[in-house]
Structure formats: C-alpha cells, structure tokens
Amino acid sequence: MRTLKVQLKEDEHTLLDTEGRTALTPEELLALLPQLFGLKQAPPLPLATRKYLPLSEYLSDSDDSVLTLSFADIENLLGFTLPASAKKHRAWWSNSSTGHSQAAAWLNPGWKVAGVTRTTVTFQRQKREDMHIITGRVGGKSAGYDLNLIWSAQELKGRIGGALSGSDVNLRIEHGRVQGRVGGRNSGFDVKGILTPERIEIRLGGDVIGADLRIDLHDSTATGRLGGTKLGHDLQLTQKSSEWCGRIGGRFEGKDVVLSSEAPGEIAILAAAITFKALEDDLAAAAGS
Known part of the structure; x- marks a missing residue:
C-alpha cells in the first residue's frame, strides 16, 4: 500500500487537501486523474515526422x-x-x-x-462532430491494453497499450473497405477487408500468419469470431448508450471489453478486435522470450 496525498491550489486558495492509502501504482494513479476530475484526454496520436x-x-x-x-x-x-x-x-x-x-x-x-x-x-x-473518440480497455487490470483512438475523416488512428508496450494504429476506411496497419514495420500486423454497419469480414495479419475476423451486427449487438473454428475466439459485445461491453474469448482464456465510443458501431468493434489481437500477440511473445 502507498500513501497518496492530493493537494490542489488556485493562487493562494486551497481547493482540495486530502490523504489516503492506495494499492495503485503511480502510473495507474496518473491515468485515473482525468476521470476523477471529469476531464477528457485527447488520444495520443503517432507523431508527425x-x-x-x-x-x-x-x-x-x-x-x-x-x-x-x-x-x-x-x-x-x-x-x-x-x-x-x-x-x-x-x-x-x-x-x-x-x-x-x-x-x-x-x-x-x-x-x-x-x-x-x-x-x-x-x-x-476539423469540426468537433467529425472527430469521434474511442477509449476503453480490453483485458483486466494487470493483463490488458488501454485504447485511445480517434475516428476522423475516414481514418482510425491513435494508440493501443502504453507508451512502451503497445502499438500505433493507422487504418484507412473508405467505401466499405479497410486497409492499414497496427504496429510498426517489423512488429505488428496488416488489416484488410470489408467493413459495413451490418457485417465485418477482415483479415488481421498476413495470408499465412493471421486471423480472420467475421462479425454480424444487429440491434446494438455484435457477435462472431476472431480466428478459426479450433484456434479462435468468440466475440459478443452489446451496446448500451455510448458504451460497448462484453467479452472476446471464453471464460478462462478470453478478455473483457469495455469501450466508450462516439464512433459508428462497426468502427468500435474493429477497435476492440485489433486491441485484443495486439494484446494476445504481445503476451505470446513475452511468454516465449
């Protein structure tokens, strides 16, 4: 347990002065501050050259x-x-x-x-209504990835995971087709396929090493599968207001999904799926090293 002391001042006036005990790490506390004070962080985007x-x-x-x-x-x-x-x-x-x-x-x-x-x-x-923010988490407190993305002008961009352990997202979505990459040139995977409000059929990865994403969307519910019949994960997410919640995978080997999204449903589901795959790939790489 750590001792947490928070003091906020404006000029000479003390607005908040409190102290308590917490099990959270300093990094987790910093990540929570915007939520505690009702602030909305802009997703970190890949830097320009x-x-x-x-x-x-x-x-x-x-x-x-x-x-x-x-x-x-x-x-x-x-x-x-x-x-x-x-x-x-x-x-x-x-x-x-x-x-x-x-x-x-x-x-x-x-x-x-x-x-x-x-x-x-x-x-x-760009007008505020043209920029839709997607934030949330795939996985638990210890084994999970945050996602901070923006859907804007037919592009899905941002970052999943942390500053060191994570991947940049750079996808182009136009006329019902998606193409782009999650991660860098050497570590990451390509994204290519069809994306509509009713159906998602996308390949995550290459022809040999990769996984198919096939999802049906109907009445605020998304169901389908990431991967094959044997080596794959079921996906079931439900929308309530601006949140998508559910699970990818089974009871033991799967990950919970909680997203807050202003983007269309198919974009939010794609964001959850690529985050899940990036997390699973990184966990597998860490276990094999």
Missing part, C-alpha cells in the same frame, strides 16, 4: 478555423525547402497519413487540407 513538427505546432497554436499559407510561408516555418512533389502533386497534401507521413503534421492537431493551388495550401480545422 520530426522535421514537420514546426507546421504541426503552428496549426495547434492558431485560433483560426481556416488558414491559407503559401509554400514560402510553410518553408519559413520548417526551415527547409519543400520537396518538388509537394509543389507539383495534390496527392502530397493528402489527408491520409497512410503512405504520407507528413500528413500527421496537420491531422494530429485536428486540421485537414481543404485546398491546394500552384502556390498556396488552405488548411481547415
């Missing part, structure tokens, strides 16, 4: 809803000349970070590229 961070910081600090910058303005912010493709091809300014690492410079702080001319780029702040 370091050299584009000055643009990201400039957009973060702006109070405007629309900004038009010339290529010269952007180059002055960055301190180097933009690549030739940025001035020739509209695709360089894509609002998808898949294959365009520079896009994180405007997507992470909540902006998108609204237009590009021969000499300028117009950035537009």
